[in-house]
Amino acid sequence: MSDASNSSVVWRGTAVSLSLLVVFLAAWQWGPGLLGIPPFIIPPLSTVANEAVRMWHVSGLAYHTGITAAEVIAGFILGSLLGAFIGYLIGMSPTAEFALSPYILALQIAPKVAFAPLFILWMGFTVYPKILVAILIVFFPVMVNVLTAIRTVDPDLINLARAFKATRAQIFWKIEFPASLPPLFAGLRIGSTLAVVGVVVGELVGGNMGLGYLLAFGEGQANTAMVFVAIVMLTLVGGAAYLLVILIEQRVLHYLPKRAMSGF
Amino acid sequence: MSDLIRLEYRDVTMRFAQAGQSLTAVQGVNIAVRDGEVVSLIGPSGCGKSTLLNIGSGLTAPSEGQAFVDGERVEGPNAHVAFMLQKDLLLPWRTVIENVMFGVEIQGVAPAERRRRAQALLENLKLADFSGHYPHQLSGGMRQRVALARTLAVDPTVLLLDEPFSAVDAQTRMVLQRELAQTLKRAGKTALLITHDLLEAVTLSDRVLVMSRRPGRIIDEIAIDIPDRDDPLKRRTHPNVAGYVNRLMDRLDIGAVPA
Incomplete structure (x- = not known):
């Protein structure tokens, strides 16, 4: 694809994207009224915006958003580190993979969010059970991607390094680790969005902090606008986490052809 | 080119276990490549050419026999040998x-x-x-x-080349062949070249070894008596090339076997 047609794709894409946003926001503002949908089902955009301002001043929206964001970041980082570490460890040892794979599979099939009540029983209404759910849910996509990457390194590449008398550590650091980075980042992208899911479920189940708490509180009050505000803020938190991963990925994987790394 | 032997296979036999039974890939292979010499190895697919390369580079040990590089027995990867593959x-x-x-x-x-x-x-x-x-x-x-x-x-003193140019287009291949020939000559390297391309074998080598179908044995050895080993493009036009290629085709039974 030439640069000229590439930039025209970007231009037209952006224009269409922005028009869609305007159409969506307009439909949100005036659609419910036109269709006769009452505000407690779908409150118009302006009501939700007013509610956001009220929550900012009265309900501590910034505080709760901050709590959720901190839990997401902590859960995401710890879950990713753990997933990557175990992925490399198992990837380097076929015996370990053989021995552990049934348990890993079982844990992977178990719905991770179902652990939330258990963790709250263990750790109380603190931030820790939420972080733990996020760790558990982020762990798997990262670990599986790293494991698959290590498994699929071209054996001829390993032989090439061996022919140069590479040590096991050199083979790992010079071939296996860098080769695993693109799949690792694919796993991190998925993990960054799943971390939000884990945290919110934890907050919904118990406690009086975070956007999940505001979500449950709004529901209890039949305050639909409040629920909408919480959903929007959660989406923003998830989006920010995802964007951060993309930015780091673009720095680390700068050697990949541009089109192989279409951002979003 | 001196009489010093740089790469040698002595009675090398390689067996693999496959589907419960033993499969002999190469049988009793003897090869000696002198210092600065370029020797090509041709043969049908699956005749164990690449197995010989792995043994020479020390990545696999032969079932029987030994390989030597620079007079030292190959017991694992070593700095005297380097290989290059199609990939x-x-x-x-x-x-x-x-x-x-x-x-x-x-x-x-x-x-x-x-x-x-x-x-x-x-x-x-x-x-x-x-x-x-x-x-x-x-x-x-x-x-x-x-x-x-x-x-x-x-x-390295010895280069093991496994179909290094078979993945590039015909014109690029000719350019690369000439560059390889010039580089080998200039650096005085010894090389064992595995190839399917009969013309490549004839134009790049001092000698061509022909292997049989599995279990692979050396069934013929042809010295290429054409000048200008460092210029395969010039060698291509030499009148004797066709004769060598025909002899190789004959030895490989090309035409007699379905492709």
């Missing part, structure tokens, strides 16, 4: 010069010396302008030249 095996996260330095880096050569060697090779192979590029920005022929530079950077 370029370039690391996509390394620039061209970093890829060339891969082997010397593993061998622990000092950074300044690595860079000096890599730069000299890149210049010889007309790649100096691309030293900062990444592999995906290069053509197939250029990538294969980078692979050749990486192979030469460790300064």
